[in-house]
Amino acid sequence: MSVLYDRVALIGLGLIAGSMSLAMKRAGLAGEIVGYARSAETREVAREIGLCDRIEDTAADAVRGADLVVLCVPVGAMNAVAAEIGPALKSGATVSDVGSVKRAVIEAVAPHIPEGVHFIPAHPLAGTEHSGPRSGFAELFDERWCLIVPVDGADEDAVERVETLWREMGSNTDRMDADHHDLVLAVTSHAPHLIAYTMVGVADDLGRVTGSEVIKYSAAGFRDFTRIAASDPTMWRDVFLNNKDATLEILGRFTEELFALQRAIRTGDGEHLHDYFTRTRAIRRGIIEARQDTDAPDFGRGKRV
Ligand SMILES: NC(=O)c1ccc[n+]([C@@H]2O[C@H](COP(=O)([O-])OP(=O)(O)OC[C@H]3O[C@@H](n4cnc5c(N)ncnc54)[C@H](O)[C@@H]3O)[C@@H](O)[C@H]2O)c1
Ligand SMILES: O=C(O)C(=O)C[C@]1(C(=O)O)C=C[C@@H](O)C=C1
Numbered sequence: 001m002s003v004l005y006d007r008v009a010l011i012g013l014g015l016i017a018g019s020m021s022l023a024m025k026r027a028g029l030a031g032e033i034v035g036y037a038r039s040a041e042t043r044e045v046a047r048e049i050g051l052c053d054r055i056e057d058t059a060a061d062a063v064r065g066a067d068l069v070v071l072c073v074p075v076g077a078m079n080a081v082a083a084e085i086g087p088a089l090k091s092g093a094t095v096s097d098v099g100s101v102k103r104a105v106i107e108a109v110a111p112h113i114p115e116g117v118h119f120i121p122a123h124p125l126a127g128t129e130h131s132g133p134r135s136g137f138a139e140l141f142d143e144r145w146c147l148i149v150p151v152d153g154a155d156e157d158a159v160e161r162v163e164t165l166w167r168e169m170g171s172n173t174d175r176m177d178a179d180h181h182d183l184v185l186a187v188t189s190h191a192p193h194l195i196a197y198t199m200v201g202v203a204d205d206l207g208r209v210t211g212s213e214v215i216k217y218s219a220a221g222f223r224d225f226t227r228i229a230a231s232d233p234t235m236w237r238d239v240f241l242n243n244k245d246a247t248l249e250i251l252g253r254f255t256e257e258l259f260a261l262q263r264a265i266r267t268g269d270g271e272h273l274h275d276y277f278t279r280t281r282a283i284r285r286g287i288i289e290a291r292q293d294t295d296a297p298d299f300g301r302g303k304r305v
Contacts, residue, residue, distance in 0.1 A: 004168070006067050007065055007066045008029075008032070008033050009034045009063045010035045010052065011036050011059055013036070013042050013046045013072070014135065014136075015136055016124065016136070017136070018051055020070065020141075020169065022051075023140070023169035029165060033052045033054075034055070034066060035052035035062065036057075036058065040057075042132070042133050051136070059084045060084060062085075063089055064090070066089075067093055068095075068096065069089065070098060071109065072098050075104065077238075078109050079108035082108065082109040082111075094120055094158050095120070096121065101182055101185070102121055102181045104242035104243065106121055109121075118155050120162045123146065123147045123181065124141055124145075124171060125147065125189075126146075131235070139170070141169045143171075145173070146171040147175070147181055182246045183249075190243055190246070191254060193231065193236060194240065196226075199222070200225055261273065264276075
């Protein structure tokens with residue numbers, strides 16, 4: 001692939017920006033990659049490991065002359081960063097972001113984008129529980145989805161170029177409306193994270209009673225919960241505070257179902273439990289069969305679904 005953007009600026013140098021830099025280098029997509037992070041320590045690490053071609057000490061200096069600027073900071077920091085870079089953006093440039101929530105990010109960023117600059121929000125559905133400048137790797141986006149969320153009146157060429165960038169970094173892309181994105185992600189990512197955080201908290205409370213047993217004998221299912229619950233606290237605080245309505249809607253439904261299952265256990269209603277688990281098993285099997293038919297990429301790393 002030839003160079004897509006002569007100069008790319010990455011703001012916030014953590015897991016996603018680091019992986020983007022390495023994936024762009026792998027495919028030769030950027031003439032130059034410039035980086036900026038708020039803390040001097042992160043900038044120092046990024047320089048030391050050669051994460052970008054150049055690291056600047058202010059966000060405005062990093063975006064000056066850039067053809068593509070990608071905001072890779074926690075969702076709650078998007079507004080302040082956009083305000084800082086707005087006046088320094090080059091006419092004709094594209095600003096994108098990788099935030100896990102889309103409606104709130106659009107509302108936070110769009111007012112700071114000057115006339116003549118394109119704003120094309122995006123969200124790669126790929127991550128790990130690790131964060132910071134040393135956590136990125138070039139393969140993170142391979143065979144994963146990246147959702148592109150164009151705002152009303154978005155320039156089609158600019159949208160297509162961002163789609164090409166993600167495809168060349170290894171992802172499959174789809175377009176989605178911001179509100180729909182936030183509801184879908186509340187089901188598939190946000191509520192599951194909150195449930196994992198809760199379950200690990202419950203186990204921790206129990207652990208105080210039973211010593212180290214909870215960890216020592218933890219089965220694979222619980223270990224998966226602990227992996228998810230080790231994710232970055234700032235990132236997830238911001239996700240929940242910025243996708244309130246959709247997350248609360250899904251958690252409300254979750255609680256209703258949980259109460260129904262709780263009641264079935266208490267009253268010994270085995271038929272209810274069996275029917276419920278049969279239905280959920282069929283859903284999982286249906287997903288796997290559909291994927292084999294369409295050869296679509298899976299939700300998990302590699303071929304694990
Ligand atoms: N981790 C995931 O699984 C994942 C997946 C997809 C999208 N996202 C989204 O990507 C974004 C970045 O996540 P990450 O996992 O790379 O996080 P990270 O914690 O690894 O990196 C975030 C970086 O932003 C910097 N930062 C924080 N506030 C800043 C500010 N005000 N100005 C400048 N820099 C600032 C931090 O120092 C850090 O370098 C978030 O919006 C997150 O919702 C994360
Ligand atoms: O695999 C993980 O660790 C993730 O949690 C990644 C995950 C997800 O829920 O799938 C987390 C947040 C993102 O916005 C996108 C992807």
